[in-house]
Amino acid sequence: MAEKEWNPAFEVGRDAGVFRENEDILLRVENLCQYFKIGPGREFKAVDGVSFDIKKGEVFGLVGESGCGKTTTGRSIIRLYDITSGSVYFKGQRICAGLRGYKQELAKAKKAGDAEAVDKWKKEIEKAKYDHKNCNREYAKKQADAIKAKYAPKIEAATGEEKDRLQKEFTEELRLAKTDRIMNKMQMIFQDPIASLDPRMTVREIIAEGLIIRGVTDKKKIDEAVYHVLDLVGLVPEHAGRYPHEFSGGQRQRIGIARAIILNPELIIADEPISALDVSIQAQVINLLNDLRKELGLTIMFIAHDLSVVKYFSDRIGVMYYGHLVEMTTSDELFAHPLHPYTKSLLSAIPLPDPLTEKARQRIVYNPLSAHDYTVQKPTLREIVPGHFIQCNDAEEAQYRKELGL
Amino acid sequence: MAEKILQVKDLIVNFRTDSGIVRAVRDVSFDLHKGETLCIVGESGSGKSVTSKAIMQILANNALVDGGEIIYDGKDLLKIPEEDMVKLRGDKIAMIFQDPLSSLNPIVKVGKQLTEAMLLKSGSNSKNARRNFNGKLGLLVECRNAIATADSQRAYNEEQCHTFDNFCIMSTKLEGAYNEKHRVVEELKAEIEEKLFLIDKNQNVKIPAFLRLIEKQFPQTIHPDLIEENAETAALLARVSAGVGSARKTKKLDASARAAVDEIHALLEAALQKEKPNYFTLGYYMLKNPNDTAKIDAMELHELNAMTREYLDKNFMLAFIRESAKAIQYSHDRSIAAKKKALSETDALLRYLETEKLEKKATLDYLKGKIALVEDAIDRMEIEKDGAQYTFGSGITHAVRVYFRALKQNPKEQARFEKETAKWNALDAKGKTPDWKVVPAAIIDEEQAKENIRLVIRNLQASLRRDIEADGQFDAEAKTVALIDWLKEQASAVVYHVSKKMAKARAIKLLKEVGLPDPELRYNQYPFEFSGGMRQRIVIAIALAADPDILICDEPTTALDVTIQSQILELINRIKKERNLSVIFITHDLGVVANMADRIAVMYAGKIVECGTANDIFYDPRHPYTWALLSSMPDLDTKEKLEAIPGTPPNMIYPPKGDAFAPRNKYAMEIDFEQQPPMFSVSDTHYAATWLLHPDAPKTEPPKIVTERIARMKKKAQNAAAKEVENHG
Structure with missing residues (x-):
């Protein structure tokens, strides 16, 4: 229990970096902060202390209104931004580390004159810098070691021609493993299928680009791989020679998905993949993602603002409000027992295809100033019932427990 | 049922593109009633936006409206000239677009954008x-002189019209003075409201300057029909003046001055509620009795109106109407005779254009004579213009020029065009989708060009025939009264101005109406300072600035997220109820319309496939496309695999022969590929175009996901009803 019990409300100072590879958890985000400079000495806290983890094979939905930081979270995880503070672990390896938190602790320790702490935080900073810079190299080393361990006994046992063949295979695989990157195992699907595809590249070039950068040189192999993923996403090989503008919106989004899955990723970050599509096409894309998830064993982080789709598609849902994760639980639990007032307001705004209930629907208005009293105690993310996290303070926790009848 | 405010009948819109004619809207008909919301639902490319743009007459350059009628206020919007359409567009029919930023100017403050239309219009x-x-008055004199027999008669005519002109000038002078005072009242009221608001918000306001402004402006509002000067107003002013001194010292508004300002505000508000005197009749009275001001000031408003009216009728107006009616009858008779002549001549024109060898110069010369004939047949005393006659000249000249261009076509280009088309057709016949190729420079179809000429002439003929047939019902007296009313309106419009401050006050009121907090502060901000939902609210306010009858919303919430979307929908619903607006709401998401819609029309491939009330469409859908739309979107209880619609909408350059939805439809029967289904009636309000409703068709159930959802919804409604009964019991 001690290992499983992980409090997402992470305080800086926990021994970050000693997190062991856990088979269950694929991605762990700890206290992620992403601030943007908006002027001299002013910062915009787009994401402020978000923590969650994504288990292998599940679909994690992230919802919230526009501007609440859900897309920024996705982009920070895939390292399109350098994060300000916090860490992201992927497959047990730290891939992003922000220094702000450590530096603050270091300054505090220096002020207090605690030599031991100063030393400790300096080491932490070094470690974070190293992890941030070298996560791909570390991963490649691990992969290369695994390949070596796999082939060494085989080569030793084999003789003659068999040995030569194995040797050749081994060198090729070792070469690829040495250039392997952990970030390849995480891919993104973007919202706008028109803006995210280069209009001057054919579909084949767009999809194969990742493989080429990855170091695959065999043209036949590339073509095979491209045709395979085209088949997976429901397009035909003839489409490979065409340009993106020749496709409809839904087909373009399929191309985006094909590009994302060609490197056999384990995690896909889907950033509003259906918001720009027509309703009838939306269903096609959702069905496709669902099929791919079963076929390839993908884990998906699904960012969207359409709650009925998120409910249909996700296993667990996190609700974000202005940079904070305010509630996180399984999707059924979230819709059956929404606790946070913002979640309630969000759920009350979902339009339904039912005129009678729709005409009687009352929207709940959320006003953070009147809904919470945080003058006495600041809120943290707490687990109220197993698996149901909510941002609250002591007084609210008691109230929510009462609401659940605990 | 409420009256029909807008009727669209058999509308056909095509687009000319490089790769062929795209049939965007094919035979769309619907009615819009006063105060109802009609939702048009369909995929992108189904022609829903094109329909709305045709109503607004803002179609792209390459669009061809090839048929149909859009009738608003007794006029066909497709036929009236652009100068008349300008008066309706944005004024009577307003539109909100999908992306609020694209309809706002990024470098102009929102306040200015809101007041722009009001000021320009003024x-x-x-x-x-x-x-x-x-x-018009000049024309009237001309007509009256034309039937006069003697010089004395002519002199009488001149004199009478001169009197009419003179007393209208008199009345506009009086009205202008009143309007000026009215403007000051409105401005001062707005100023007081704004400053008091800012003072209450603890904003920085120069109070002595504010009080001195009231001191200066309030005496200017004194007018017998607005605010009367008496001891009370003098006392109020004295209190305000006293406030200035104390405000200089304390920099605060003291209680007594505040009370005085509030009282002045109440006075101004009451003044704005007062009825306006009838200046038209008063003008005549004042012209004849210029020294009677004291008597008039003493009279009550309704007495005054009745007295001046009687005076005008007795001394001038009845005779004026009697004489003018003769002139109008003359003008009408003349025009009918000319129309009959023109109608017989158009047949000759048609025959002339049918002849084999036409020469350009000779034809155009010949046309000139005919155009002069048609223009001569215009009844110039009419207030309402008939588009067909007015635009006949330019229309037919253009069509004839295009025809000659078609005759002169380069044979090489022609050959290339035929070759490319043959290739296209061959590939298409094999079932392949041919690549997009550059088609030769525009080739004009000779037959089509000829047909267009005939169309212009036929339109004219129809209009002439209609007018000639209506000859028997002509009532010169009524026409004269209408003409004089119109002249009166024009005279009063000459002196009606909207000042900047008035426009600002109205804009702030509008911003309040659309739910923008603190509009006084927001008025001076730029569009980028607002969030998406707020921007959409401002766009709605701009659309409402001209007080329209019809509001067309083209996907107003597609770019917004769920919470903001439901706020905007609530806002549109509320405004619709308050202003008794008719709304056309266009969306691709059936989910959002359940709350809004009174009626829903589902469009596919340029046709309306199903049309009914919201309950009909959601609880008893009949068309397979509606089923597919409903089953492809998940709701909160959906667990099973979604039934996505396979494939994509058809290419409308080559519209399918039968039902357009048949290739994507799993319920399609053989006849669906052969023949287009007619509209079958399910109930009085519910129609669907599908062969499944034909009596001979096999009985088909909607997909499981839809039937289950409907059952669930019905159960929920029953439960709610039962609960209600319980609560009441």
Whole structure:
């Protein structure tokens, strides 16, 4: 229990970096902060202390209104931004580390004159810098070691021609493993299928680009791989020679998905993949993602603002409000027992295809100033019932427990 | 059922593109009633936006409206000239677009954008009114002189019209003075409201300057019909003046001055509620009795109106109407005779254009004579213009020129075009989708060009025939009264101005109406300072600025997220109820319309496939496309695999022969590929175009996901009803 019990409300100072590879958890985000400079000495806290983890094979939905930081979270995880503070672990390896938190602790320790702490935080900073810079190299080393361990006994046992063949295979695989990157195992699907595809590249070039950068040189192999993923996403090989503008919106989004899955990723970050599509096409894309998830064993982080789709598609849902994760639980639990007032307001705004209930629907208005009293105690993310996290303070926790009848 | 405010009948819109004619809207008909919301639902490319743009007459350059009628206020919007459409567009029919940023100017403050239309309208209205008034009155004199037999008669005519003109000038002077005072009242009221708001918000306001402004402006509002000067107003002013001294020292508004300001505000508000005197009749009275001001000031408003009215009728107006009616009858008779002549001549024109060898110069010369004939047949005393006659000249000249261009076509280009088309067709016949190729420069179909000429002539003929048939119902007296009413309106419009401050006050009121907090502070901000939902609210306010009858919303919430979307929908619903607006709401998401819609029309491939009330469409859908739309979107209880619609909408350059939805439809029967289904009636309000409703068709159930959802919804409604009964019991 001690290992499983992980409090997402992470305080800086926990021994970050000693997190062991856990088979269950694929991605762990700890206290992620992403601030943007908006002027001299002013910062915009787009994401402020978000923590969650994504288990292998599940679909994690992230919802919230526009501007609440859900897309920024996705982009920070895939390292399109350098994060300000916090860490992201992927497959047990730290891939992003922000220094702000450590530096603050270091300054505090220096002020207090605690030599031991100063030393400790300096080491932490070094470690974070190293992890941030070298996560791909570390991963490649691990992969290369695994390949070596796999082939060494085989080569030793084999003789003659068999040995030569194995040797050749081994060198090729070792070469690829040495250039392997952990970030390849995480891919993104973007919202706008028109803006995210280069209009001057054919579909084949767009999809194969990742493989080429990855170091695959065999043209036949590339073509095979491209045709395979085209088949997976429901397009035909003839489409490979065409340009993106020749496709409809839904087909373009399929191309985006094909590009994302060609490197056999384990995690896909889907950033509003259906918001720009027509309703009838939306269903096609959702069905496709669902099929791919079963076929390839993908884990998906699904960012969207359409709650009925998120409910249909996700296993667990996190609700974000202005940079904070305010509630996180399984999707059924979230819709059956929404606790946070913002979640309630969000759920009350979902339009339904039912005129009678729709005409009687009352929207709940959320006003953070009147809904919470945080003058006495600041809120943290707490687990109220197993698996149901909510941002609250002591007084609210008691109230929510009462609401659940605990 | 409420009256029909807008009727769309058999509308056909095509687009000419490089790769062929795209049939965007094919035979769409619907009615819009007063105060109802009609939702048009369909995929992108189904022609829903094109329909709305056709109503607004803002279609792209390459669009061809090839048929149909859009009738608003007794006029066909497709036929009236652009100068008349300008008066309706944005004024009577307003539109909100999908992306609020694209309809706002990024470098202009929102306040200015809101007041722009009001100010522009005021200026151009005044100018137009002056021109209209002078033009029509001049024509009237001309007509009356034309039937006069003696010189004395002519002199009488001149004199009478001169009197009419003079007393109209008198009345505009009086009204202008009143309007000026009215403007000051409105401005001062707005100023007081704004400053008091800012003072209450603890904003920085120069209070002595504010009080001195009231001191200066309030005496200017004194007018017998607005605020009367008496001891009370003097006392109020004295209290305000006293406030200035104390405000200089304390920099605060003291209680007594505040009370005085509030009282002045109440006075101004009451003044704005007062009825306006009838200046038209008063003008005549004042012209004849210029020294009677004291008597008039003493009279009550309704007494005054009745007295001046009687005076005008007895001394002048009845005779004026009697004489003018003769002139109008003459003008009408003349025009009918000319129309009959023109109608017989158009047949000759048609025959002439049918002949084999036409020469360009000779034809155009020949046309000139005919155009002069048609223009001669215009009844110039009519207030309402008939588009077919007015635009006949330019229309037919253009069509004939295009025809000659078609004759002169380069044979090489022609050959290339035929070759490319043959290739296209061959590939298409094999079932392949041919690549997009550059088609030769525009080739004009000779037959089509000829047909277009005939169309212009036929339109004219129809209009002429209609007028000639209506000859028997002509009532010269009524026409004269209408003409005089119109002249009166124009005269009063000459002196009606909207000042900047008035426009600002109205804009702030509008911003309040659309739910923007603190509009006084927001008025001076730029669009980028607002969030998406707020921007959409501002766009709605701009659309409402001209007080329209019809509001067309083209996917207004597609770019917004769920919470903001439901706020905007609530806002549109509320405004619709408050202003008794008719709304056309266009969306691709059936989910959002359940709350809004009174009626829903589902469009696919340029046709309306199903049309009914919201309950009909959601609880008893009949068309397979509606089923597919409903089953492809998940709701909160959906667990099973979604039934996505396979494939994509058809290419409308080559519209399918049968039902357009048949290739994607799993319920399609053989006849669906052969023949287009007619509209079958399910109930009085519910129609669907599908062969499944034919009596001979096999009985088909909607997909499981839809039937289950409907059952669930019905159960929920029953439960709610039962609960209600329980609560009441």
